[in-house]
Amino acid sequence: MIPMTFPNDIKLSMRDCILKVLWPKDDIVTFFRNNSCTKSDIDALGDHKTLHRYQIVDNMFTYLSTKPDEGLGQYRAMLQSLVNWQQFDPYYFEKLGKLDKTEAERSITHLKQLQEIRDHKIQERRKAQARKEAATKVPSTTLPELKTKFISLLQSEVIGAKRGYVLEEILQSLCKISSLEVTEPYRVNGEQIDGSLKYDGEHYIIEAKWQEKAIANEAVYQFAGKIEGKMYGRGFLFQSTDLAKM
Template sequence: MNVSSKTISPAAINALKDALTHIYWTKDDLKRFVYNTITNKAIVNTIDWVTPKKYEIASNLIDRMCSRQDIYRNDLFALFEQAVNFNDFSHLKRWDDPDVKIQRAKDAVEALRKQAKGYFEVVEEKKKTEERKKVVQEKVKNTTALKTKLDELNQKFMDIAISSDAQKRGYGLEKLLNELFTLFDLDPKASFKIIGEQIDGAFTFKDDDFLLEARWVKQPINASDLYSFAGKINGKRKNTLGLFVSMDGFSTECLQTTSSDLRCLILMDGMDLNAILTERISLDDLLYRKRRHASETGNIYLNVNKILVS
């Protein structure tokens, strides 16, 4: 982890030396602690761990690291962090006068915490800043990927639109919708058959299961088609709804109906799909607003332009 360029105060350095001297009683234990904490371990073997007293060893180590912070700055931070958070002194109970040794160690660590407080506040803020930056970068990355995929789907949409083959348009629309629902994590399922019924697809949105009917027939859909689709939903579990997609819209009767037989449906047309593919509204938001409108008013159609200006 890269740490802040803030200068480490001499008082904090001295407090670190003192803490390292007291948190372990033997030189070997201190050596293992340092070795397991830092990344650039070669420096451990450049220190005399036998002849000098423990404080001199800690002082020699920290002074060398401070003199080459271009190499050891992150290791210094690691030692600061481990020493500041040191709270298990039970190993000192093995030696004479354990209570005295433990108290000295606790006092040394507490003194280090006070001296290093400002330094760690700066480091923590830098860490939070880096984390926020990563979140923003990930969001930008995801947004860019979403835009790229929507652009691809929009091109497919235009290619389908110029086809004069109604069956080909219908199949292309089903495939496009499946890709769109996948993009928005709606767990789509391709067309399938249930005894006597053809279902164009299915997906899940906010705990509701939806069956899908998709048409591209160059003329508005009549109310009879809606009743037929609603009949397929009857008998399914209670929170099953239906999304009827008609690229060329719906008859006036369909748009104005508040029949209770059709309240399991919401309607989507070519303007809706265009608004999604051109990033004027997300599929999630569109479905949510249409479903809520149907629940509140009984009207199963809501023009996307009314959503965009509200």
């Protein structure tokens, strides 16, 4: 999964932009309010009029970092607002000379570049992840190879508990060759699940058993009990022998 957070270099660049496009303290607070900052976010600043301009920004950014989502929504809104900024108040930029438009535009351009770099990295990671996921879906074996492996089980070339694991591998590979979505074996609440597959929009739990002697019908009831409490509610039981007669 691609981590959804804002790098520190983008936050620092956003801070720089805010201070170079806005002068009045009230305007800085209004900027936060207009970009998804809640009333509680604003209240966390206290009396902003007693703070320096940079302290207002720093305090807000520090507060947002303590939120469960690390201020993701607020940072997203602020970023989009700043990279598209066109409001250069002549009163502060030209008449009073408190702000410099050239510096402000330079900071905005730098922020845009950082955003493009970040977006490119995210896209590359997503492509790499997609390639990795696609590779796992490509069958690594063929049907003749699976047949040979299954015959080796019948001929007792594999003995003991390993036969059950080999049968699981055969079933997993068979599902992949059949272009079925399949998960690897896993454990949940201490219970072994031999895997699951998706067919025709429905999910099925897989149970694989390899035994030389006929198994009791109780195994079927146990499997039914295993899937009954699961979200899927259905499954496949694969076994190497017949059930014992009732």
